[in-house]
Amino acid sequence: MSHAQEAKLSSRIIRPFVRHTASRATSHAPWATAVLAMFAIFAPVSKAQTAATPASTKSAAPAHKHTAPDAAPSAPVKTIGNHSAPITMEVFSDYQCPSCGNFFETTLRAMIQDYVASGKVYLVHHDFPLQMHTYSGQAARWANAAAMIGQFQDVDAALFDNQAKWTADGDLGKYVAGALSPANFKRVEAILKGCTGPAPTSKVDRSLPQAEAGCPVDPYIIQDIVLGTQIPVQATPTFVIHYKGQSYPASSGIITWPILKQFFDTLLSQ
Numbered sequence: 001m002s003h004a005q006e007a008k009l010s011s012r013i014i015r016p017f018v019r020h021t022a023s024r025a026t027s028h029a030p031w032a033t034a035v036l037a038m039f040a041i042f043a044p045v046s047k048a049q050t051a052a053t054p055a056s057t058k059s060a061a062p063a064h065k066h067t068a069p070d071a072a073p074s075a076p077v078k079t080i081g082n083h084s085a086p087i088t089m090e091v092f093s094d095y096q097c098p099s100c101g102n103f104f105e106t107t108l109r110a111m112i113q114d115y116v117a118s119g120k121v122y123l124v125h126h127d128f129p130l131q132m133h134t135y136s137g138q139a140a141r142w143a144n145a146a147a148m149i150g151q152f153q154d155v156d157a158a159l160f161d162n163q164a165k166w167t168a169d170g171d172l173g174k175y176v177a178g179a180l181s182p183a184n185f186k187r188v189e190a191i192l193k194g195c196t197g198p199a200p201t202s203k204v205d206r207s208l209p210q211a212e213a214g215c216p217v218d219p220y221i222i223q224d225i226v227l228g229t230q231i232p233v234q235a236t237p238t239f240v241i242h243y244k245g246q247s248y249p250a251s252s253g254i255i256t257w258p259i260l261k262q263f264f265d266t267l268l269s270q
Contacts (some may be wrong), residue, residue, distance in 0.1 A: 076147030076220050078125040078156075080112055085122040087115075087264055088242040092128040092224070092233045095139035095159045096167050100237045103254045104160040110257040112153075115264060125156065126224040128233050129201045135170045137199025137221070142176050144217035145191040146184075154179040155188075191216060200225060243267045 091108070093100040108123070115121040127143070129136035139159050146155035158179035159172070166172050177185045194214030202225040231238065235252040241263075242248070 076144045078147045078152050080123040081116040082119050083122050087121045090124040090240045092126045092228045092238040094130050094136045094236040096133035096136035097236045101160050101163040103237045107257045127221045128228045131201040137201045140221050141199050141217050142172050144220050145188045149187050
């Protein structure tokens with residue numbers, strides 16, 4: 001990536017942040033310069049996309065929890081952490097996308113164990129299964145069904161941890177079963193019983209699909225896809241960060257946890 005491209009990416013992520021802070025001070029504090037320099041070097045790689053800042057879409061869903069085995073399925077809760085955390089990070093992801101898998105393993109897992117667990121960050125997952133990936137829509141169905149019974153976090157991790165395995169043959173059920181108790185796996189299977197047709201997928205140059213009749217999870221996947229097209233999501237993973245009523249421009253690609261942590265620490269220091 002050229003220096004010009006890096007500067008463009010850094011300005012897209014940081015400039016609104018600097019303007020927002022400068023409105024409260026006569027000059028940029030030293031941290032502003034440091035963060036700008038940091039992202040100029042380590043800005044996540046993305047496809048070309050508009051710089052429009054999305055409206056805040058902070059979810060009001062409760063923190064991730066496990067439901068009792070006999071609880072009735074409800075709307076999927078695809079969040080991890082406390083919704084009252086000062087920072088909300090929304091991630092639009094495709095379970096079959098190698099970059100999404102890499103982002104989970106190298107960044108999100110550490111973030112969940114650290115800043116999500118300590119109540120600093122609230123992580124919101126949005127499904128954005130691309131049509132180019134054969135099994136991504138089905139994987140989203142499994143994740144949403146698990147989220148309906150409060151088991152999202154375990155299945156989310158299992159799908160990314162075993163991405164290279166199930167993408168070879170589409171045998172998703174085996175890895176979902178490994179992440180759940182036998183009773184909960186049966187509940188997830190029961191939810192997906194009517195999901196026999198093609199799963200929803202989306203592509204920026206294609207009309208959004210209709211939910212399959214009888215598949216209770218498809219409307220939630222499509223809801224995420226519609227939201228993603230409004231951002232707009234043009235590559236996965238794409239993430240949006242919210243802090244104190246400020247939504248920062250969406251960015252796509254991979255950023256390491258140490259670098260993202262520095263940005264979070266800068267936000268939290270204000």
